[in-house]
Each structure stands twice: as structure tokens, then as C-alpha cells.
Amino acid sequence: MTLTTRAGERRRPHIGSHAFLIVLAVAFLAPVVWAVLSAFKPANDIIRHPLAFDPSTFGLDNFIGMFEDVPIWHGFLNTAIVLVLKGSITLFCAPLAAYAFAKYDFPGKNLLFGTVLLTLMLPTIVLIIPLLLEMKELGWVNTYQALVLPGAVDAFAIFWMRQVIAAVPDELLDAGRVDGCGEFGLYWRIVVPIIRPGLAGLAVLTVMNIYNDFVWPVVVASSERMATLQVVLSTLASTISGNKIGADYATVTGELLAASTVALIPLLVIFFLLQKHFINGILAGSVKG
Amino acid sequence: MTTTSLPRPARPRRRGAGLPITRRLAPYVFVAPFVALFLAFGIYPMLFTLRLSFTNWHGAGSAEWVGWDNYTYLLTSPAFWNSLANSAVLWLLIIPVQLVIALAAAILLDNAKLRMRGFYRTAFIVPFVTPLVAVAQIWVVLFDQNYGAVNAVLGALGLPDIAWLTSSEWAKPTLALLFIWKTTGFIVVILLSGLQSIDSTVYEAAELDGAGRLRRIWSITVPLIRRTLMFAIVLQTLAVFQMFAEPFVVTQGGPYSSTTTAGLYLYNHITRGDLGTGAANSFLLVILVMALSLGMVRLLRAKD
DSSP: OOOOOSTTOOOOOOHHHHHHHHHHHHHHHHHHHHHHHHHTSOHHHHHHSTTOOOGGGOOSHHHHHHHHHSOHHHHHHHHHHHHHHHHHHHHHHHHHHHHHHHHOOOTTHHHHHHHHHHHHHSOGGGGHHHHHHHHHHHTOTTSHHHHHSTTSSOHHHHHHHHHHHHTSOHHHHHHHHHTTOOHHHIIIIIIHHHTHHHHHHHHHHHHHHHHHOOHHHHHHOOSTTTOOHHHHHHTHHHHHHHHSTTOOHHHHHHHHHHHHHHHHHHHHHHHHHSHHHHHHHHHHHTTOO | OOOOOSOOOOOOOOTTTTSOHHHHHHHHHHHHHHHHHHIIIIIHHHHHHHHHTTBOOOSSSOOOBOTTHHHHHHHTOHHHHHHHHHHHHHHHHHHHHHHHHHHHHHHHHTOTTOTTHHHHHHHHHHHHHSOHHHHHHHHHHHTOTTTOHHHHHHHHTTOOOOOTTTSHHHHHHHHHHHHHHHHHHHHHHHHHHHHTTSOTHHHHHHHHTTOOHHHHIIIIIHHHTHHHHHHHHHHHHHHHHHOOHHHHHHTTTOSTTTTOOHHHHHHHHHHHTOHHHHHHHHHHHHHHHHHHHHHHHHHHHHHO
């Protein structure tokens, strides 16, 4: 006898299914949870008893030491500057171009959009050397321009937003024209309010990508002054042992985990607050290609 | 020349003709910022680099035209092939394992009656939103041979220590684990979107036919979400061949170049200042990755 009665209803999952999912969930959460908890342990305990957690010994020593040795605030500051500038460019330019592709018919449109589709297929890493050379020519190595402008309007954002905007009914735009709305006004006052959920998804994904971006920053802006958070994080061990002469492995490890913890927190907070938009963003991201 | 007083037949009008000038110009204004950025930081550097790949430029001074030298150098260089082989091995270590785990998880999560669905989905996505560099640093600590938590767990189970990061046979699996950990949740979400488009009545029919669970997955679910699966594979193939931050932070490409991936090898041209070769390497990688993606799409079509 089958328990399935009508469409959409299936059997209650088996106990084995839960076991599998729980093992998987633990495996996915364990490294992060382990790192965050360990960051509060005395440095020597992290390496001597990596699996033991005694809350009574928890303290902030690793964090205090880390803030002395690692220029992490500087990294946060640079990341925040890039995030605001690059994020605004992406969120302003990409949907606007997408609006033109979705709602206007103009000579050259197909050629332009075809190029957008083609760049979707290019692996991003192959542009690294070309762009680096261009930055050298422009004298932009180790500048904010270099961190902000290349990649500010990526093909994917346009591709995605075009699909979102195409769903806006043309009648609304025609009605707006009758009411004397200008072309940009149509976009700003009619399209933008309708596509707000899509924009939220794009915003969340953009923030995540910029915050986590590493390859381009480490190539073009690896100086101490310009290092973004991820670049600062990438050389933690040598930074810590360089600033704390004679630091042993335990101290370095403790401070390294403290720095990683501090870097994890902003994204995890955003994620838990905006989970719905995150999943939407990732799903839309999966349309890519 | 004949003149006629008859009204001319209506000619098909040019697109946009007759519309107000603002409406004709508007789309160009709207795409202008994108086009400007795209020409400046997409097209121009690519063309410049294509030219550079035929020179021996080292980042300063004058460039000498060397023809196909950079390409032949790479194609006959064991280090170049080693980097591709490393990426290929990582691909083999990652893709099958990841797909099986992700498919199983997605199929289970697709069941509306599953309790704690939200919790599982959140747990699976957490790795995807964490910054890769921070996680790579955590990996270094977790997998340390002498002090790491992973070997501590093995020890507690009575198993011998493993030189995760310092032996060439284990360094690749350690990076593969990091990659699988980081991106499987993302693949689960993608596969879930494919599964949700399946009409559940097909399962009922199969169930009435007495098909077992695994059999149903293999002969119904997998074919129905074939496109989504293929899409996930293409996406992950691109990602594996570009893998850079993981070996950069965790193993620095070692031991004995066993984790110098295609992406890291490309980067190493920059640190050596050998930009002409790097440019050539970029184009070889483009060709390879494009060929891989197209090949896989072909494979998908052939099975249709």
C-alpha cells in the first residue's frame, strides 16, 4: 500500500533520511562553529586539546592580540569603501542597461546583448593578467579605482536584471508615457518599484561577491595601505609572526582564528537577516549560462 | 523620372523611426555606462593581451615580437601540463562526490513533509556565504598534521595521523574537501530548483509500477533534471579550473607543485613578471575551458 494520495504529497521521510541530512548539516556547520568557539579558547588549548571546549576558560586574548598584530580594521575599511563605490555602480548601471535591453528596440541591441552573453562564458581569471597590465599602464596599481571599476558592471547582473524587467507589463510603461513621464522617469518611478525583490536579490549577491572577492584585489592592490579584508586575511600567519617576534604556533593559530571569526561575522549576520533574498539571489545566479 | 500623385505605398519603417527623439536616444543613454566600462575593462584589455601573448614583455621596457614562442613554450612545458593535470585530478575528486551528495540532499529536501527543512537548507548554505579566504585559513588549522582537530578526531577513533597538507598524495584531497564543503550547498539549491519543476504524478505512476526508490531516482529524477544537473556540472568545471584562493592560502601550490592548479599557475606568471607567457596562458585556458563546457553541452544533447 502506498501512502501517496494526491499530487504533491509524498511519504514522510524515513529515519535514515534524517540521519543523512543531520550528518551533512553537522559537517557543513562544524568547521565554522569549531573556528568561532576555538577563537575564544586559550591559544595553547587550541592546539593541545582541539576538540575540548570549556566555557569557563573562554576569553578574548586571541582577539586582543590579533587587533594589535593584524591591520584588520584597515582591511574592513578598504573593503567597506570598495563595497559602497562598486556596489552603487553595479546596482545603478546594471539594471538601467538591462531596462534598455528589455524594453527598447534599438539598432545595435542584438550585437551588444550577444557580447554580454559571450562574456558570461569567459572564465573570470583569464581577465586578470589583461586587466593588471592595463592598470599598470594607467598607473592605477594599488588604487581604489583599480579595485572599483573593473568588474563593476558584470554581464551576469545585466543578464539577470533583463529577465526580471522583461516581466514588467509594457502597458504600465505606455500608461506612464501617456501621463507625461520621461524615459528615465518610467524606469525610476514604474520599473524600479516593481522589480524591488529582484534588486534586493542582486544587492545581496553583489555585497557577498565584493566582500569575498580575492583574486583581483590580491593581484592589483596587495600593498599594506590598499589591502582589502580578504587580502589581509590571506597572509595572516606571516603577518602575525612578523609583528610578534618569537610568537609560537599556538599564538599565531589563536590570532588567526580570531581574525577569521571577525571576518565571518558580517556576512553571517547579513545572511541570517536576509536569508530569503540570499536564496533568491543564488537561484537567480544559477540561471547564469 | 516619373512623378505620381498617388499616395506612396507604406514602406516598412525603420525601427524606432517616428518615435520621439528622446525615446530613440534613451536606450543608448541607459546602456552607455555599461558599454563604457565594458570597452575599457573588458574588450580593450583582452585585445591588448592577445597582442602581448606574442611578445616577450616582462612588465617594463620594450616588448619584442616572439611569434608563437610563448604558446609553444607552454605547450611543451611540463609545469603547464602539470597544472592542468592537477586541476583535472581535483575535478575527478570533487565533481562525482559533490553531485551524489548534493542530489541526495536535494531529493530529501524536496519533500514538503520533511521536518526541519528550513534548518537543513540554512545549514547547507552557510559554507557558501562564508569568505573563502577565512575558511581556507581555518582549513590550515583544522588539517594541521600535529595540532589539527581532524587528526585529533582520527586519533580518538584509533586511526593513524594523516599528513593532510604536507604530503603530495593528501594535499589534493584536502583542497577537494574544502571545495566540496564550500560549494555543495549552492549545488543543492540549484538542484532543488530543478526538482521543484517535476510533476509529482510521474513518481506515483512509477510507484504503482513497483519501481524501488533508487531505481526511481535513477530512471525518473535524473533524466528529468538532466539540464539542471548539466548546468551544475558546467558551472563547477569552470570553478575547479579557475581554483586559486584555496591553493594560494592553504598549500601555496605545494608540496612539490602537487596543488599548483591551472588558476594558481596563471597567477605565478605575474609574480615572476613573465607577462607575455601569462597572457598566452590566459588564452590557452580560455580555449580549454570553452572546449570543456561546449563538450559537456554536446554530451547532454547527444543523450537527449
